[in-house]
Amino acid sequence: MIEIHLKHQIFTSSGSKMLEVNEQLETGGIIHVSGDSGIGKTVFFKIMAGLLTPNFGVININNETVLDTENRIFLPPQKRNTALMFQNYALFPNMTVRQNITFAQKEKNTEKIDRLLEKFNLKNFENVFPSKLSGGQQQRIALARALVQDAEIILLDEPLSAVDPLMRKIMMTEIVEHQNNGATVFMTNHSEEELSAFPCRKLMIK
Numbered sequence: 671m672i673e674i675h676l677k678h679q680i681f682t683s684s685g686s687k688m689l690e691v692n693e694q695l696e697t698g699g700i701i702h703v704s705g706d707s708g709i710g711k712t713v714f715f716k717i718m719a720g721l722l723t724p725n726f727g728v729i730n731i732n733n734e735t736v737l738d739t740e741n742r743i744f745l746p747p748q749k750r751n752t753a754l755m756f757q758n759y760a761l762f763p764n765m766t767v768r769q770n771i772t773f774a775q776k777e778k779n780t781e782k783i784d785r786l787l788e789k790f791n792l793k794n795f796e797n798v799f800p801s802k803l804s805g806g807q808q809q810r811i812a813l814a815r816a817l818v819q820d821a822e823i824i825l826l827d828e829p830l831s832a833v834d835p836l837m838r839k840i841m842m843t844e845i846v847e848h849q850n851n852g853a854t855v856f857m858t859n860h861s862e863e864e865l866s867a868f869p870c871r872k873l874m875i876k
C-alpha cells in the first residue's frame with residue numbers, strides 16, 4: 671500500500687497555489703498522473719523522489735515511512751527505492767550513453783543494460799556523449815536509466831513525448847513489463863488515449 675498526504679505551496683507566474691495530494695493506492699500497476707499544465711505534476715514527482723521537501727507531507731510505502739515532516743523523517747533520494755525520469759532528461763553530459771545508464775544501477779548487471787540498449791535502439795551509440803544525440807534518443811537513455819534501477823516506485827515525467835509511434839510502443843511495453851514485475855509506475859502522458867490501452871489507475875492533480 672502507498673499512502674500519500676502532501677501539501678506544498680507552489681509559486682507560478684500568476685501567483686501561488688496549494689498543491690494537495692491525498693491518496694491511498696495499492697502497490698503495483700501504472701498510475702496515470704494527470705492535471706493541467708503547471709499544476710504541479712513535476713513538483714509532485716520531485717517530492718516523491720525525495721528531491722524536494724514539501725511544507726507538509728507523509729509518504730508511506732509498504733509500511734516504510736519515507737517522509738513525515740511533522741516527525742522529521744526525510745529519507746534522502748538514494749535511500750528510497752525510487753527512480754525518477756526527468757521531463758528534461760537531466761543526462762550527465764560528461765558521461766557516455768552506457769555510463770549514464772550504468773551509473774544509476776546500484777547492483778551492476780551488464781546484461782540488463784545491454785538488453786535495454788538493444789531494445790531502445792541505442793546500442794550503436796553506447797559510447798557517444800548525449801549532446802551528440804537527438805531529443806528522442808536522449809529520452810530513450812533517460813527512460814533506460816530509470817528502468818535499469820529496478821526500483822519499487824518508478825516516476826516517469828512525460829517519458830514518451832519525443833519519440834515516434836513505433837518507439838513509443840516499444841518503450842510502453844517495457845514500462846508495462848516493469849509493472850508486471852511488481853513495480854508501481856507513476857507516469858504523466860499527454861495522450862490519454864495511448865494509456866487507455868493499458869490497465870491504468872488515475873491520480874488527478876487539481
Ligand SMILES: Nc1ncnc2c1ncn2[C@@H]1O[C@H](COP(=O)(O)OP(=O)(O)OP(=O)(O)O)[C@@H](O)[C@H]1O
Pocket residue numbers: 679680681682683705706707708709710711712713714722757
Ligand atoms: N520547489 C518549488 N516550490 C514551489 N513552487 C515550485 C517549485 N518548483 C517549481 N515550482 C512551481 O510549480 C509550478 C508547477 O510546475 P510543474 O513543473 O510541477 O508543473 P507540471 O504540472 O509538471 O506542468 P507541465 O505539465 O507543463 O509539465 C511552476 O509554476 C513552478 O514555478
